[in-house]
Amino acid sequence: MIKLRNVSKWYGSFQVLNDCSTSINKGEVVVICGPSGSGKSTLIKTMNALEPFQQGEIVVNGISLHNPKTNLPQLRSRVGMVFQHFELFPHLSVTENLTLAQMKVLGRSVEEAKVHGLKYLERVGLLAQKGKFPGQLSGGQQQRVAIARALSMDPIVMLFDEPTSALDPEMVGEVLDVMVKLANEGMTMCCVTHEMGFARKVGHRVIFMDHGRIIEDCNKTEFFDNPDKRSPRAQEFLSKILAH
Amino acid sequence: MFSLDLSFYNWELFTSYILKGLLFSVQLTIIATVGGIVFGTALALMRLSGRSALVYLATFYVNTMRSIPLVMVILWFFLLIPMLIGRPIGADLSATITFIAFEAAFFSEIVRAGIQSVPRGQGFAAEALGMTYGQNMRFIILPQAFRNMIPVFMTQTIILFQDTSLVYAIGAYDLLKGFEIAGKNYGRPIETYILAAFTYFIICFSLSKIVRKIQSKVAIIR
Numbered sequence: 294m295i296k297l298r299n300v301s302k303w304y305g306s307f308q309v310l311n312d313c314s315t316s317i318n319k320g321e322v323v324v325i326c327g328p329s330g331s332g333k334s335t336l337i338k339t340m341n342a343l344e345p346f347q348q349g350e351i352v353v354n355g356i357s358l359h360n361p362k363t364n365l366p367q368l369r370s371r372v373g374m375v376f377q378h379f380e381l382f383p384h385l386s387v388t389e390n391l392t393l394a395q396m397k398v399l400g401r402s403v404e405e406a407k408v409h410g411l412k413y414l415e416r417v418g419l420l421a422q423k424g425k426f427p428g429q430l431s432g433g434q435q436q437r438v439a440i441a442r443a444l445s446m447d448p449i450v451m452l453f454d455e456p457t458s459a460l461d462p463e464m465v466g467e468v469l470d471v472m473v474k475l476a477n478e479g480m481t482m483c484c485v486t487h488e489m490g491f492a493r494k495v496g497h498r499v500i501f502m503d504h505g506r507i508i509e510d511c512n513k514t515e516f517f518d519n520p521d522k523r524s525p526r527a528q529e530f531l532s533k534i535l536a537h
Numbered sequence: 538m539f540s541l542d543l544s545f546y547n548w549e550l551f552t553s554y555i556l557k558g559l560l561f562s563v564q565l566t567i568i569a570t571v572g573g574i575v576f577g578t579a580l581a582l583m584r585l586s587g588r589s590a591l592v593y594l595a596t597f598y599v600n601t602m603r604s605i606p607l608v609m610v611i612l613w614f615f616l617l618i619p620m621l622i623g624r625p626i627g628a629d630l631s632a633t634i635t636f637i638a639f640e641a642a643f644f645s646e647i648v649r650a651g652i653q654s655v656p657r658g659q660g661f662a663a664e665a666l667g668m669t670y671g672q673n674m675r676f677i678i679l680p681q682a683f684r685n686m687i688p689v690f691m692t693q694t695i696i697l698f699q700d701t702s703l704v705y706a707i708g709a710y711d712l713l714k715g716f717e718i719a720g721k722n723y724g725r726p727i728e729t730y731i732l733a734a735f736t737y738f739i740i741c742f743s744l745s746k747i748v749r750k751i752q753s754k755v756a757i758i759r
Contacts, residue, residue, distance in 0.1 A: 373665075380658040397672050446667065
């Protein structure tokens with residue numbers, strides 16, 4: 294579904310992605326982990342063309358991102374993204390957040406968009422909040438609405454950029470529950486996260502990044518259960534992160 | 538101690554001299570505010586577009602307008618426009634065009650700051666949902682930017698209203714001119730100027746009170 298080949302990216306003279314190649318197949322849940330600054334957020338943002346890249350190729354559902362003729366907004370409407378800081382539109386109500394893109398990008402009617410959006414709102418357990426504004430919701434609720442908003446567009450793949458990193462510990466669980474449910478329903482997902490428990494539960498593959506390079510790219514049992522076969526940097530990371 | 542004779546303050550004073558000037562000043566303020574916001578937004582979008590031709594053009598225009606005293610721009614336009622279009626132009630129309638052109642530069646800076654004050658993530662989220670640049674601006678960025686900017690817009694309008702008095706330079710009949718002529722006709726310049734100052738104060742002070750009230754109501758809760 295998503296294929297990356299030799300992707301490199303520079304911010305000025307600083308290389309933030311170094312020759313990254315990987316793929317995400319239909320129905321797979323891929324977790325990207327690594328230390329801060331390793332380029333994981335940047336990598337996932339290249340997958341829906343939010344971040345441009347200078348070298349390499351990315352193909353999403355058969356459409357190449359590096360082709361200047363590609364209709365990027367149209368492509369992005371097929372790829373759902375959930376951000377670390379939720380990024381709900383604060384001047385719109387929850388319902389309007391869910392329906393705006395459906396109407397303007399997908400051309401659905403107001404009623405259609407409402408029905409569709411509220412269906413997903415119910416699935417994340419927040420139907421009662423449909424009239425509220427984002428500022429009135431807690432972090433966990435906002436993130437769940439953000440997930441519903443992305444799902445309303447009926448994406449083929451969902452990208453998560455550290456979805457729980459900005460949440461109070463108490464609210465992490467409610468968001469992860471939604472993500473686990475989504476994974477169990479067969480959604481293709483790619484998550485940048487520090488939540489190794491999530492990776493263990495529903496993840497299929499783990500990608501470990503450091504300094505812009507993909508160091509490890511293997512299935513989860515290999516990654517967690519055979520740490521000694523992994524590279525020293527990955528072992529170091531695992532020992533620290535699994536300690537608590 | 539000089540003696541003030543305020544006995545001539547009456548309704549006739551208002552209708553004969555002041556009303557015409559007041560209407561002109563208010564009209565000019567409203568037209569210049571609306572025109573200034575419209576063209577100012579266009580200029581701000583040009584500066585933020587990233588295309589160098591648009592950026593240079595808009596930046597040059599804004600910096601020039603903000604570097605020259607308004608009274609000079611008023612005089613220049615009054616002399617320049619007839620030369621460009623080949624026929625003379627009334628002071629009122631010249632003043633209106635000047636003010637729109639001048640205020641556009643100031644409003645564009647406000648709009649630009651407003652747009653940049655919207656968190657970058659908002660634009661990313663809109664893009665991620667598949668919105669085009671135009672949709673992003675129209676539904677997400679500009680509504681939030683404008684909500685943030687309303688207090689500053691209104692403050693700029695208050696300043697604009699005071700600046701309309703500068704049209705004396707080209708002889709237009711604004712509020713201040715009304716008082717001036719009344720003062721001459723009644724032979725009481727001091728008293729009329731006191732009334733003028735009082736009038737401007739009442740209007741501007743009331744507006745600034747409204748700004749303060751609106752500020753808390755319009756703020757976006759994040």
